[in-house]
Amino acid sequence: MEPLLKFCGMRSLTDYEKAVNCGVDYIGFVFAPSKRQVTFKEVQRWTEEIPPKSHQKIVGVFVNEKKENIAEASRKCKLHVVQCHGNESPAFIKELKEEIPCSIYKTIHHGPESLNKMKAYDGIVDGYVVDTKTEYEWGGTGISFDWEQIPSYTKEARKQQVPCLIAGGVKPENIKKLFNFRPLGIDVSSGIETNSEKNEGKMRDMVDAVKSQYQAPDSLGRFGVFGGRYVPETLMYALEELEHAFETIKNDESFYKELHREWERYSGRPTPLTKADRLTDFIGGASIYLKREDLNHTGAHKINNAIAQALLAKRMGKKNIIAETGAGQHGVAAATVAARYGLSCKVFMGEEDMKRQELNVFRMRLLGAEVIQVTSGGKTLKDATNEAIRHWVTHVNDTFYLIGSAVGPHPYPKMVREFQSVIGRESKEQFLNETGKLPDEIIACVGGGSNAIGMFYPFIEENVRLTGIEAAGKGTETNEHAATLTKGVKGVLHGSLSYLLQDEAGNIVEPYSISAGLDYPGIGPEHAYLRDLGRVSYEAITDDEALAALQTLCELEGILPAIESAHALAYALKRAKEMDTSESILVCLSGRGDKDVHTIQQVLGGNEE
Ligand SMILES: O=C(O)c1ccccc1NCC(=O)[C@H](O)[C@H](O)COP(=O)(O)O
Numbered sequence: 001m002e003p004l005l006k007f008c009g010m011r012s013l014t015d016y017e018k019a020v021n022c023g024v025d026y027i028g029f030v031f032a033p034s035k036r037q038v039t040f041k042e043v044q045r046w047t048e049e050i051p052p053k054s055h056q057k058i059v060g061v062f063v064n065e066k067k068e069n070i071a072e073a074s075r076k077c078k079l080h081v082v083q084c085h086g087n088e089s090p091a092f093i094k095e096l097k098e099e100i101p102c103s104i105y106k107t108i109h110h111g112p113e114s115l116n117k118m119k120a121y122d123g124i125v126d127g128y129v130v131d132t133k134t135e136y137e138w139g140g141t142g143i144s145f146d147w148e149q150i151p152s153y154t155k156e157a158r159k160q161q162v163p164c165l166i167a168g169g170v171k172p173e174n175i176k177k178l179f180n181f182r183p184l185g186i187d188v189s190s191g192i193e194t195n196s197e198k199n200e201g202k203m204r205d206m207v208d209a210v211k212s213q214y215q216a217p218d219s220l221g222r223f224g225v226f227g228g229r230y231v232p233e234t235l236m237y238a239l240e241e242l243e244h245a246f247e248t249i250k251n252d253e254s255f256y257k258e259l260h261r262e263w264e265r266y267s268g269r270p271t272p273l274t275k276a277d278r279l280t281d282f283i284g285g286a287s288i289y290l291k292r293e294d295l296n297h298t299g300a301h302k303i304n305n306a307i308a309q310a311l312l313a314k315r316m317g318k319k320n321i322i323a324e325t326g327a328g329q330h331g332v333a334a335a336t337v338a339a340r341y342g343l344s345c346k347v348f349m350g351e352e353d354m355k356r357q358e359l360n361v362f363r364m365r366l367l368g369a370e371v372i373q374v375t376s377g378g379k380t381l382k383d384a385t386n387e388a389i390r391h392w393v394t395h396v397n398d399t400f401y402l403i404g405s406a407v408g409p410h411p412y413p414k415m416v417r418e419f420q421s422v423i424g425r426e427s428k429e430q431f432l433n434e435t436g437k438l439p440d441e442i443i444a445c446v447g448g449g450s451n452a453i454g455m456f457y458p459f460i461e462e463n464v465r466l467t468g469i470e471a472a473g474k475g476t477e478t479n480e481h482a483a484t485l486t487k488g489v490k491g492v493l494h495g496s497l498s499y500l501l502q503d504e505a506g507n508i509v510e511p512y513s514i515s516a517g518l519d520y521p522g523i524g525p526e527h528a529y530l531r532d533l534g535r536v537s538y539e540a541i542t543d544d545e546a547l548a549a550l551q552t553l554c555e556l557e558g559i560l561p562a563i564e565s566a567h568a569l570a571y572a573l574k575r576a577k578e579m580d581t582s583e584s585i586l587v588c589l590s591g592r593g594d595k596d597v598h599t600i601q602q603v604l605g606g607n608e609e
Contacts, residue, residue, distance in 0.1 A: 004185035005210050006129075006165055007192060007203060008061065009036035009140055013046045015198040020050055022203045026165075027056060028187070031073055032063035032085065035196070036140055036189070043077040059105075061085050063138045067096050074100045081105055083129060085139050090124050097124070108153070109133035110145035110168070115152055122160050128153070129187050132168035142190030144169030150181035155247070157184060158219065172205040179213055186210065214460045216529060221410020221496075223529035229409040231495045235389075238396045243411040245316050250418070255311065262307050263422065266340065267297040269304075271423075273430040273586075278556040279573075286579035288572055289439065290589045291427045293451060294561060298332050300591030301423060301451045302404055306333035308419035310341050313400035320344045320399045324388040326353055326381030326447070327517030327564065328360025329591055330404030335369035337402075345369040348388040351379040353516050360595055378510035381447075381520050385494050405448025406524035409495030413453075413524050420454025427586060428458050435584065441465040441575060444588035445568040446538065447482070447517050449524035451590035456536060465537070467575075468527060469567045471513030472540035482511035483540040484523040485531050493522045499531075514543040514599065515563035517591075545570040547603060550593065562591035563599065 008028030010016040019027045029043045030036040043060075052058055057080035060073050064086035074082060082100065084093060085107040093104055103126035108114045110130055118128060130153050132143045145168055157164030166183040171191030178186065192202040216223045229239060249255040263269040272295065276288045293301040306323075313321055321343050325331030331347040338345030347369050354361050354373055364371050377383035392401045406416040431439055442459060444452035446468040456466045473481035481487065488499035491506065501509040501521040513519040530536040546563055549570035553559050561569060565588070572587045579585070593600070 002210050002213055002215055003183050004163055004165065005207065006059065006185065006187040007189070007198070007206075008059070008167075008187055009189035009193075010198065011036055011038060011196075013049065016046050017050055018198055018200045018203055020052055020056065022200070022207050023053065023056075024203070024207060025056065026059050026081065026187075027052060028059040028061055028083065028189070029077070030061045030140065031065065032061060032138065034137075034140060040073045040076045043073075047077060057081050059083050061139070064088065067092075067099055070096060071099050074102050081127070083107060085129070085131070090120050093121065093124050103127065105129055105165075107131050107139065107167075110149065115156060118153065118156050125162065127163040127165070128157055129165045129167050131187070139167070140189045142169050144174070147178060147181045150183055151250075154182065154184055172202055172209065175206060175209045182215075212461065216526065217410065217414055221414065223413070223526045224532065225490075226498050226525035226528040227410060227413055227496050228525075229495060230492045230497065231409050232393060234393050234396065235409070238392070239409055239411070241316070245312060246411050246415050249312060249315065255315070259308055259311055262311070263304065267303050267307060268295060269422065270426045270430070271295050273427060273434065274557075275434075276553075276557050279553065280576070282552070282556055283573055283576045285576040285581060286440065286583040286585045287581070288576055289431065289584060289586045290559070291423060291455065291586060293423060293588060293590045294559070294565070294592035298329070298336050299594060300329040300333070300562065301420060301454065301588075302330045302333040302591075303336065304422055304454070305404065305416050305419040305450060306330070306337045306402060309400070309402045309415070310337035310343065313343065313402070314341055316400065318343075318398060318400035320346070320395070321402045322346045322348065322388050322391055322399055323402045323404060324348045324381065324384040325360075325404065326350070326384070326520065327515065327562070328353065328357035328364070328595060329517060329562075331364050331369070331371070332360050332367070333404070334402050335364040335367035338369060339367050346372055346391070348372050348374055348384040348391070350374045350381060350384045353380050353384070356516050356599060357595060358598070380510070380516070382493070382508060382522075389494065405450040405520075406453045406526060407448040407494055407496065407498075407520075407522060413496065413526055416450050417453045417457055417526065420450050421457045423451065423454040423588065424456060424458035427455065431586060438462055438464050439586040440579065440583040441467060442586045442588070443467045443469060443568045443572045443575070445469045445518060445564045445590060446485075446523060446527060447471070447515075447520045447564065448522070449527045451588050453524060453526055455588040456530075460535065466530075466535065467571065468536055468538045469571045470538060470540045471511075471515055471518035471546075471567060472542040473512045473514070473519075475542055476540050479509070480512035481540065482513040482519045482521070484511075484521065485527065485538040486540050488521075488523070496525050498522050498525045498528045514603070515546070515567065515596075517562065517564040518567065539571055541567040541570045547600065549573055550600070551604075559589070560593040560597075561589050562593045563596045565590045566593070
């Protein structure tokens with residue numbers, strides 16, 4: 001969700017008209033002594049002459065004003081919100097509320113006691129503005145406070161279920177930085193002024209910046225209509241507990257310190273960015289770069305998320321982890337971290353996948369995990385996930401469900417995105433260092449979608465084409481594919497709403513792909529959202545195309561990719577041909593192909609010579 005936006009300190013009809021036309025959410029008038037002070041009469045006249053748009057709220061700003069004066073302004077100016085910007089006590093506001101029909105927001109001036117002050121207004125006010133105060137000015141100072149503190153204000157406001165606007169020194173030049181702190185709302189006055197007048201260009205820049213800001217999921221875990229939490233009652237508490245733990249560690253430096261240390265010293269991050277020179281020459285178009293997630297410990301990106309979730313499980317005091325796996329990469333990652341952090345581990349795996357990924361089954365057992373064979377349904381990832389959820393329902397108190405992709409009920413898609421975004425963040429820095437610019441296109445394969453969302457997320461606001469590649473199996477015109485976004489319809493699976501492969505009666509259709517990691521009948525809800533938004537394009541690649549690309553990469557670069565990653569590569573080869581030599585493509589090489597050698601050998605016949 002976009003943050004709410006308030007423009008404050010309108011001093012003339014012209015200022016006010018500019019704010020109305022910009023479509024900003026709140027328009028504020030300062031009735032307190034200030035260089036921006038206006039009278040009730042003026043505001044009454046201006047708002048009668050140009051009524052605000054239906055969604056816009058008119059705000060009156062007061063500092064330690066008498067109740068009868070506030071009531072008069074509220075009546076005359078038809079205020080929607082009264083902003084108490086001084087030392088008004090909770091008792092004063094309670095009494096004021098009985099006299100005026102509008103909402104009351106309290107300004108909290110940032111300082112050592114401000115969070116405690118905010119708690120004192122719980123249940124009394126309808127919203128907050130957090131602002132900077134100087135010795136001489138109550139507001140409109142143009143000075144920012146320490147934005148690192150924003151998450152604690154936001155958390156308290158969320159607890160009280162009211163909006164919280166961040167004020168003080170916000171301007172077009174620093175608004176992007178402010179977004180990093182995820183404010184619920186923004187309040188600006190000085191930052192949209194030039195020579196004491198509101199500047200329409202600056203106002204529009206602010207509105208555009210806020211509108212282009214990607215803010216998903218919302219507080220209910222919804223990406224537009226997708227996502228959410230569709231689970232049995234017994235799991236609700238566990239998910240709320242997990243959400244709380246996740247939101248807590250997000251602001252906990254010690255957690256991230258530990259996580260980064262493990263990523264670096266245990267898993268081998270940062271993974272390299274490799275320019276595929278011979279492949280680029282062979283194709284003869286755009287330069288092709290590979291983000292080498294295949295070089296992670298255990299051979300794929302899955303370990304990034306597994307380490308993070310296991311550390312979280314430990315902090316929550318959970319001693320047992322369970323996981324589902326398709327290709328076996330996530331199962332291996334879960335078994336690995338369980339061994340590393342001294343947790344017990346059960347991995348649910350479909351019988352079919354166990355056959356295809358025999359080596360990974362053995363690896364998991366070697367790592368001390370119990371692999372539970374799932375014989376229901378199509379005996380693949382969907383069925384393994386069903387069984388894992390069933391197990392979780394009955395062992396919820398001491399068990400942490402370590403989901404391996406950006407799927408499942410809230411907060412899993414958001415949490416997996418957070419932990420996998422290290423891929424995109426590193427790539428961005430490495431690419432800029434190496435080429436001085438960003439890639440023109442980024443391509444990643446999508447099964448559930450975790451490597452793709454981790455790669456895409458840090459680039460969502462950038463001018464970079466993003467493309468997700470699904471498995472077309474034997475062709476999307478056949479019934480043997482896993483192209484959920486190309487062929488699916490909306491439905492609920494494994495706790496969230498997304499696109500699914502279903503028959504006319506709503507039954508899940510068994511997906512197919514040569515790659516065990518891509519044959520999932522659903523897709524992470526954020527991908528469904530990004531597809532419908534038009535921000536990410538999704539294409540499908542067949543088994544044959546993926547295998548051909550895999551062979552090409554082996555022969556020209558000496559890299560054996562996972563069959564999953566070869567899907568992204570195959571599309572990159574098609575695109576590179578169409579692009580100019582001055583352009584570049586970044587492919588997320590999500591995993592290595594050692595686990596797939598048996599499958600490849602079966603298809604290619606074992607002796608390529
Ligand atoms: O703007 C003023 O002069 C003012 C004076 C007294 C109390 C409040 C005042 N302004 C309130 C606001 O405009 C906003 O809530 C906020 O302070 C804007 O800050 P900034 O963007 O730093 O100007």
